[in-house]
Amino acid sequence: MGVLQRSGFTTTHIPLMRRLKQLTKFWLLGGMLLVNLANYGVASVLGRGLGPAAYAQINVIMTLFGLATLGSSFFQIQAARASLSLNNHAKLRQLRQIAWVVGALNGLLCAGLAGFWQNLFGTSPTPLLLLGFGLISYYPLGVERGIMQSQAAFGRLAGNLLLETMIRLAGAIIVLKLGLGVPSVSAVFAGSLLAAWSLSYIKPAITENVGSTSQLQPLGPLGLRMLGQGLILNSDLLLVTLWFSQHIAGQYAALGLIGRLGFFVSSTVATLGFAKLLRADKAKTEQRQAFWQSVAMILGIGIIFSLACWAMPNLLIKGLFGSAYLPIAGVLWRYAAIAGGYAVVNFLVAYQAAQQRQSGVWLTLGAGLGQVVLLIAAHQTINHVLNVQALIMLGLLATVCLSEWLERTKNRA
Incomplete structure (x- = not known):
């Protein structure tokens, strides 16, 4: 009787246990x-x-x-x-x-x-x-x-x-x-x-x-991808501290933190879409749908946040950091747009790496190193710093998207 009771508990409560597991996620x-x-x-x-x-x-x-x-x-x-x-x-x-x-x-x-x-x-x-x-x-x-x-x-x-x-x-x-x-x-x-x-x-x-x-995933490519990501997200913050006064460097640090808010939100939320995408690897229609839903979600968050930074930069800066940081208000939307573009790249590279395709990993590492080199060469003003990052981001986004398009074209052939 005890065995039957234990067996009955297991079969009856499997859906409940699955729901609890999903809830913990x-x-x-x-x-x-x-x-x-x-x-x-x-x-x-x-x-x-x-x-x-x-x-x-x-x-x-x-x-x-x-x-x-x-x-x-x-x-x-x-x-x-x-x-x-x-x-x-x-x-x-x-x-x-x-x-x-x-x-x-x-x-x-x-x-x-x-x-x-x-x-x-x-x-x-x-x-x-x-x-x-x-x-x-x-x-x-x-x-x-x-x-x-x-x-x-x-x-x-x-x-x-x-x-x-x-x-x-x-x-x-x-x-x-x-x-x-x-x-x-x-x-x-x-x-x-x-x-x-x-x-x-x-x-x-x-x-x-x-x-x-x-x-x-193999750990070598993962480590290289994280290194490239670290260079892209952090090198400008450290290098600006070297070249500008502490007052301007502090304002730029606030600019970077606010501008990347959309990146962190979209990357965290996209975790759900990425998990769904990996589970759908046996159904091409479902996989394509999950892929484009994830990309659209990341793009949507990036565009909305960039528009918010363009429409009300003073409100965001005063609300988060105070009036002493208002000189950065005019370029806040640019930093947010750059970070939004990188959020798309980050998702695409992670998706490619999950499929054992490492081209995006090397592109990300190259972009991180290229950003450091170009910032050293051109850093006379904060606008120069942003121009370098925009150039690197657009080049990385274009090349990663091209590699994804070529892969999908090859699979259809």
Whole structure:
């Protein structure tokens, strides 16, 4: 009788369990959106409270942290793969050790070259020392989050992401209330990483079915794509800090943050469409429909946000950062349009990489390196900086779209 009861529970509640699993995925998506919004809240609070000059120094810390985020994400993906492979406990133990070594080297890089960074960016060495201390645990944190992801612990993953971000938001508010400076903000960043790591450990389950590992992307192309993305999204912020006054650099940092809001929203929302697209690989009609729906969604968000930046730039800038940043109002829509174009590129390259096509990966890396070279050659004014980014973005968008069109033409032949 007991066996019959257990069997009846399983068959009766399978639809319910499936719905609960889908619900946890929406929790993760909602958590990602909240994390992005909270990160914007941190930047907005600091920008309004500290003013453009001090915010330029904060932006160096935030940009370096953003680059480190790509490394942590790489470890997260690596851990998710390792969790689905044979002998996963040994592989994850080794990956944790590697993550700690990389984190320690990163910390030493920040600490050992603090004087160099100070001369380069004109910042105090203390914030860089504190950031380096926090980054030691950031890569191991990526490993733990990858294990959560592989075990579909989406609620716990979303909670850990929110914990990290909310600590930074609360810390930024406290720093301003107490009248503290840039080093305290860096200490808050480091503390948020340590707190998130301290509550992240998860014991990996023993894997019985490893057939899904063959469907995952190779790590080499993924790393190159992330490197190219990091150069495109962050190189202008760091380079502007080198060439312009701290006041202008702080205003440009606010410009970049507001202008990329549409990119982050569309990229997060497009995750749903991308998942649907990958599930539809056996039905060409459904696949094409999901593909164009995703592209249309990303384009729509980018166009609407760019128009909003063109129609009411003063309102957006004053609302998020304050009147001290209004000189950037005239070019806000241009930055938003550039970021919107890259959101389309990012989706197309991810889609191609999922199908084991790597042309977009190399194009993205080339575009990132090309942007650095051209910015070094032409950076007399902020308009020059935006012109270079627009040129790189249009060239990358055209070449990625061309490669996609050629692939589809070949498949129809």
